Each structure stands twice: as structure tokens, then as C-alpha cells.
Amino acid sequence: xxxxxxxxxxxxxxxxxxxxxxxxxxxxxxxxxxxxxxxxxxxxxxxxxxxxxxxxxxxxxxxxxxxxxxxxxxxxxxxxxxxxxxxxxxxxxxxxxxxxxxxxxxxxxxxxxxxxxxxxxxxxxxxxxxxxxxxxxxxxxxxxxxxxxxxxxxxxxxxx
Numbered sequence: 001x002x003x004x005x006x007x008x009x010x011x012x013x014x015x016x017x018x019x020x021x022x023x024x025x026x027x028x029x030x031x032x033x034x035x036x037x038x039x040x041x042x043x044x045x046x047x048x049x050x051x052x053x054x055x056x057x058x059x060x061x062x063x064x065x066x067x068x069x070x071x072x073x074x075x076x077x078x079x080x081x082x083x084x085x086x087x088x089x090x091x092x093x094x095x096x097x098x099x100x101x102x103x104x105x106x107x108x109x110x111x112x113x114x115x116x117x118x119x120x121x122x123x124x125x126x127x128x129x130x131x132x133x134x135x136x137x138x139x140x141x142x143x144x145x146x147x148x149x150x151x152x153x154x155x156x157x158x159x160x
Contacts, residue, residue: 012107012140015039015085019109020141022049022062023087023148029054033087033148036062038070038103040082046070062086063094067101078102087145089116089138095124098134105135109145 015037022035026049038046048065052058063086071077083105084098089112098106106118106125117124118136125134 012085012137015044015083016087016107016109016141016145018044018047019062019085019087020144020148022047022066023145026050026062027148027152033152034062036066036084036086038066038079038082038084040070040074040079045073045079045082059093061091061094063090064097067097067103071101080104083107087141088112088149089118089120091115092117092122092124095122099125099128099130099132102132103134105137107137107140109139109141110149111138111142 018037019035022037023033024035026035027033031050031053033050035049036047037044046066046069048062048069050062051060051065063084066084067079070079070082079101081104084103085107087109089108089110090098090106091112095117108118111120113120115121119138125136
């Protein structure tokens with residue numbers, strides 16, 4: 001692996017670990033453990049974690065909340081040049097939101113074979129009607145992201 005690729009991989013791991021921290025906070029609050037951060041120019045612009053139950057809002061996904069926080073901080077809904085790091089492959093709603101926000105790169109951990117809209121159930125970022133190309137990097141820290149989700153659902157089934 002070339003040094004540039006290795007540095008890029010390490011950078012992706014670093015920021016995805018920040019998203020994992022958000023996912024752990026979601027789990028501690030009884031939410032499905034998904035976390036996200038939006039990064040631009042080496043700075044976190046926004047953080048989010050699933051808060052669907054807490055807010056009683058079906059749209060309170062980690063990505064949506066992170067994009068909203070990033071837009072507030074940037075004082076613009078256009079997040080050109082930003083990367084969204086998320087622990088789970090985005091759903092249809094979240095894929096659409098990152099397109100509309102003009103995210104440059106999506107980095108995710110675990111695939112979502114049930115509802116993933118990037119590589120699993122649909123490929124909404126490819127050939128999208130907005131003509132906005134999004135670079136997609138999947139599988140970063142996938143074992144850790146998957147384990148957090150699996151253990152959460154195992155506890156939920158066991159504890160009722």
C-alpha cells in the first residue's frame with residue numbers, strides 16, 4: 001500500500017472512531033447505535049447519533065443530525081468538500097440528505113443488508129439526478145461497527 005493510501009486509510013479510521021463514540025453514546029441512551037461526524041479541513045463540523053426514540057422523530061438519524069449540526073456551524077446547507085463518516089451504511093433518507101448537502105465523500109463502517117441505500121439494497125449515490133458525484137469508501141472499522149450493532153440487538157432481544 002502506498003504511503004498516501006495508508007495515510008488516507010489512517011485518517012478515515014481516526015474520524016470513524018469519532019463516529020463510533022457517538023454510536024456508543026446512542027447505545028447508552030437506548031438508541032440503535034449509529035453515529036456520524038462531518039469533517040472538513042481536518043475539523044469536525046457536526047456530530048450526530050441516533051435519537052429517534054429520545055426525540056420521537058423518525059428522521060432523527062445520526063447522519064441527519066450530524067448534517068444539521070455541520071450546516072449550523074458552517075452557516076450554510078452546502079457542505080462542499082466535507083466528508084460524512086458514519087458507522088452504518090446510510091438508508092434512503094440519509095443518502096438523499098448527503099446528496100442535497102453536497103457531501104464530497106462518504107465513509108461508512110458496516111453495510112446494512114436490510115436498509116442500506118448505498119451498496120446493499122440500492123445504489124442511490126450512483127447516477128443520481130443531482131449530478132453530484134460522491135466518493136464512497138465502505139468497510140472502514142466494519143468489524144467494530146458491526147459488533148456494536150449486533151451486541152445491542154442481542155441485549156435487546158435478551159432483555160425484552
